[in-house]
Amino acid sequence: MELTFSPTEFAKSKVLAVQEYSLLAWQSISNLVRHPRYVADMLQQADIIGFGFLPIVLAACFFTGAALALNSAASLSRFGAINVIGQLVSVGIVRELGPVLAGLVVAGRNSSGMASELGSMVVTEQIDAMRALGTDPTKKLVTPRVISTIIMLFFLTILGDLMGLLGGGVVASALLGLDYNAYWSSAWQTLVYSDVFMGLTKPLVFGFIIATIGCYFGLSAKGGTQGVGRATTEAVVAAMILIIVVDVFVTRLLMLLLSSY
Amino acid sequence: MPSSTQPLVGTGASLVSGQDAIVFEDVVLSFEKNLVLDGISFRLARGETKAIFGISGTGKSTILKLAMGLIKPDSGRIFVLGSEVTAMKEEELFELRRKLGMVFQESALFDSLNVEENVGFRLMEEHLPYAEIHQRVLEVLRFVELEHTFKMFPSELSGGMRRRVAIARAIITQPEVLLYDSPTGGLDPVTSTTIVELLVKQRDVYKTSALLVTHRLQDAFIMATHTFNSQTNHMEPLPEGKYRNLHTNFLLLRDAKIIFEGNASELVYSQDEYIKEYLSQ
Numbered sequence: 001m002e003l004t005f006s007p008t009e010f011a012k013s014k015v016l017a018v019q020e021y022s023l024l025a026w027q028s029i030s031n032l033v034r035h036p037r038y039v040a041d042m043l044q045q046a047d048i049i050g051f052g053f054l055p056i057v058l059a060a061c062f063f064t065g066a067a068l069a070l071n072s073a074a075s076l077s078r079f080g081a082i083n084v085i086g087q088l089v090s091v092g093i094v095r096e097l098g099p100v101l102a103g104l105v106v107a108g109r110n111s112s113g114m115a116s117e118l119g120s121m122v123v124t125e126q127i128d129a130m131r132a133l134g135t136d137p138t139k140k141l142v143t144p145r146v147i148s149t150i151i152m153l154f155f156l157t158i159l160g161d162l163m164g165l166l167g168g169g170v171v172a173s174a175l176l177g178l179d180y181n182a183y184w185s186s187a188w189q190t191l192v193y194s195d196v197f198m199g200l201t202k203p204l205v206f207g208f209i210i211a212t213i214g215c216y217f218g219l220s221a222k223g224g225t226q227g228v229g230r231a232t233t234e235a236v237v238a239a240m241i242l243i244i245v246v247d248v249f250v251t252r253l254l255m256l257l258l259s260s261y
Numbered sequence: 262m263p264s265s266t267q268p269l270v271g272t273g274a275s276l277v278s279g280q281d282a283i284v285f286e287d288v289v290l291s292f293e294k295n296l297v298l299d300g301i302s303f304r305l306a307r308g309e310t311k312a313i314f315g316i317s318g319t320g321k322s323t324i325l326k327l328a329m330g331l332i333k334p335d336s337g338r339i340f341v342l343g344s345e346v347t348a349m350k351e352e353e354l355f356e357l358r359r360k361l362g363m364v365f366q367e368s369a370l371f372d373s374l375n376v377e378e379n380v381g382f383r384l385m386e387e388h389l390p391y392a393e394i395h396q397r398v399l400e401v402l403r404f405v406e407l408e409h410t411f412k413m414f415p416s417e418l419s420g421g422m423r424r425r426v427a428i429a430r431a432i433i434t435q436p437e438v439l440l441y442d443s444p445t446g447g448l449d450p451v452t453s454t455t456i457v458e459l460l461v462k463q464r465d466v467y468k469t470s471a472l473l474v475t476h477r478l479q480d481a482f483i484m485a486t487h488t489f490n491s492q493t494n495h496m497e498p499l500p501e502g503k504y505r506n507l508h509t510n511f512l513l514l515r516d517a518k519i520i521f522e523g524n525a526s527e528l529v530y531s532q533d534e535y536i537k538e539y540l541s542q
Binding site: 128129130131132133135136 | 326329331351352354355356358359361362363365366367369370371372382383386388430
């Protein structure tokens with residue numbers, strides 16, 4: 001079999017993919033100022049994402065908060081500073097772990113779900129049929145998913161943060177023998193505006209990434225059911241990696257903006 | 262049913278007249294390194310049905326997608342209802358597509374919507390009152406004799422029923438041009454004849470222009486030799502050997518080019534060896 005790999009063609013295809021993704025991402029937002037707007041589709045997607053993911057996000061954040069408290073206790077007890085465990089858990093969960101965990105959990109199911117749903121529509125010509133019927137698929141399918149994911153991930157993160165703190169509190173009081181009220185008081189008082197702002201800005205960015213990546217890979221699916229499977233896997237991997245990478249840049253950017261080093 | 266005459270947008274050679282529903286001018290298209298269409302030029306008059314033949318991979322379905330503006334050619338110009346599709350942006354195309362209807366090869370029904378929602382999709386997009394949508398969906402389902410499938414999902418329908426629902430979806434707004442992509446492909450002869458009868462009915466009752474891609478020569482010949490009788494609600498054959506002008510013509514593709522364009526009798530009596538062999542199969 002003849003190998004026909006061309007670095008130029010490979011580079012071109014990657015640049016084209018970035019261009020197409022950027023265009024789709026831009027359209028998904030700019031469609032908001034163009035008619036028609038699909039509010040019913042947006043609410044339907046919000047229901048799927050919000051209530052569908054709630055138990056998983058809450059469980060993931062609760063146990064991560066508990067694990068963080070356990071691990072922190074081991075280090076803090078060496079310095080006799082176990083009483084500040086509430087501060088550590090609260091800053092860790094609200095600034096970083098809550099948004100990232102909620103993002104990764106939603107990316108795992110939502111990106112793949114969107115990619116497989118839209119991919120199936122592409123390979124069965126349903127997307128072409130929609131265009132032929134005079135409906136813009138980016139308005140009907142992409143924008144509602146992007147907006148719903150952004151909004152619902154924001155609220156899921158708030159609830160996830162709360163569950164993370166609760167998980168830390170349960171460990172602190174039940175296993176480490178700390179006063180439960182003192183834990184909450186310390187966790188609450190240590191939080192400042194910049195922590196909350198950072199923790200609630202990230203889900204907006206992550207939600208956008210999750211939905212646009214899922215929709216992009218779905219709409220780019222080629223090659224029948226095998227292609228849909230490939231698109232689904234690629235969407236999950238790309239969304240998760242992007243969340244982790246973008247998190248670093250967003251954190252740094254927000255630190256600079258909020259002058260909190 | 263044609264509702265309005267479109268202004269002519271085409272310039273250049275001014276080959277597009279108000280009598281043309283679709284015009285292809287020297288259209289060339291390649292997928293990667295494969296030449297699919299090479300200098301395709303033809304015109305579909307208003308009220309005419311043109312059946313497009315050719316072996317698999319000759320670009321028949323591609324012609325329909327080009328006419329609908331779903332893909333763009335590498336070169337050449339395409340006019341639909343006087344508008345130059347090849348020069349229009351996607352946003353502008355959505356407006357034009359509302360005057361066209363397309364039946365896809367595998368029906369392409371929305372599998373998460375039921376028959377009523379599939380057929381009434383366009384009307385729902387236009388935010389018409391539910392009572393009006395319901396009534397029009399019922400009428401068009403009656404036209405394809407599937408009113409009992411109203412609340413069924415595509416997965417619950419047979420292949421032939423799905424095609425008929427797809428036809429209903431395409432004709433609910435009475436488009437000026439219909440594009441049929443192998444509407445009888447993979448169906449049994451009885452169901453195929455039912456579908457062809459629907460196409461004849463649409464042609465003769467509403468005088469819609471149509472491009473029909475098909476592998477089945479007999480379907481196109483039935484269309485060319487039958488007329489729809491509104492009294493009996495069935496199509497009836499013309500006297501044997503007589504090809505009356507039923508506005509049904511033929512177009513044969515080979516190696517990315519058009520090798521024949523004409524009516525049924527011209528096709529049957531063609532002396533071209535390839536055409537003779539093609540017809541004999």
